[in-house]
Amino acid sequence: MKKRVILLLSYAAMTTPVFAAGSPFDGAWKLNSSLSTWSNGELPQNMSLTIQLTVSGDELTYKSLNNTNKEKPIGSSYTVKLDGKPYPLLGSTRYNQVAVQKTASNELEILELKDGDVIVGAIWIFSPDGKHMKRWGVGKAPDGKSKAYVEYFEKQ
Numbered sequence: 064m065k066k067r068v069i070l071l072l073s074y075a076a077m078t079t080p081v082f083a084a085g086s087p088f089d090g091a092w093k094l095n096s097s098l099s100t101w102s103n104g105e106l107p108q109n110m111s112l113t114i115q116l117t118v119s120g121d122e123l124t125y126k127s128l129n130n131t132n133k134e135k136p137i138g139s140s141y142t143v144k145l146d147g148k149p150y151p152l153l154g155s156t157r158y159n160q161v162a163v164q165k166t167a168s169n170e171l172e173i174l175e176l177k178d179g180d181v182i183v184g185a186i187w188i189f190s191p192d193g194k195h196m197k198r199w200g201v202g203k204a205p206d207g208k209s210k211a212y213v214e215y216f217e218k219q
Contacts, residue, residue: 088189089117092196092216102211107131114216121145123163123171149176157205158182173200194218 094112115126121144130136143150147164152175160176169191175183185200196216203209 086118086193088193088196091115091219093219095215095217098215100213103208105210106212112214113219118145125161145171147172149174149179173198175202 092114094110096106096108096110099106099110110129110131112127112129112131115124117124122142123145124140124142126138126140128136128138139152139155141150141152141161143161143163145163145165147162149160149162152159152161158175158177160179162172162174162176164172166172166186167188169189171187173183173185173187174181183200183202185198185202187196187198189196194217196218197213198216199211199213201209201211
């Protein structure tokens with residue numbers, strides 16, 4: 064009987080969704096630009112970026128607002144499965160697909176693609192207490208030049 068309970072608990076742990084609903088990763092994440100860097104040195108001093116994340120079962124809902132330029136704020140929004148497969152992204156001229164997968168218990172890999180070509184590849188790591196998030200990656204700018212970045216976010 065004891066062995067059966069252990070097996071049942073092990074199976075439940077393996078089949079639990081990537082992040083349960085109401086996870087500490089849900090919420091609004093605000094960029095801390097004083098800690099963040101871009102390899103080309105051109106991170107705007109007044110950069111204002113907020114990301115809203117919600118995980119429900121095996122899906123991630125993402126909404127961002129970059130209002131660094133107060134006269135022309137930009138953002139994107141999508142809901143995708145956490146399976147690493149590319150899904151269509153509407154409303155963006157820079158990329159038209161996004162793929163998200165869990166790579167560790169506190170880590171996501173986010174790929175933003177244009178017609179199957181990776182434009183931005185990033186790893187997001189969430190702190191154990193769920194209050195901080197670091198994302199680092201490489202992105203290809205519209206001019207074709209790539210830059211690496213490390214950005215730090217705080218949960219609001």
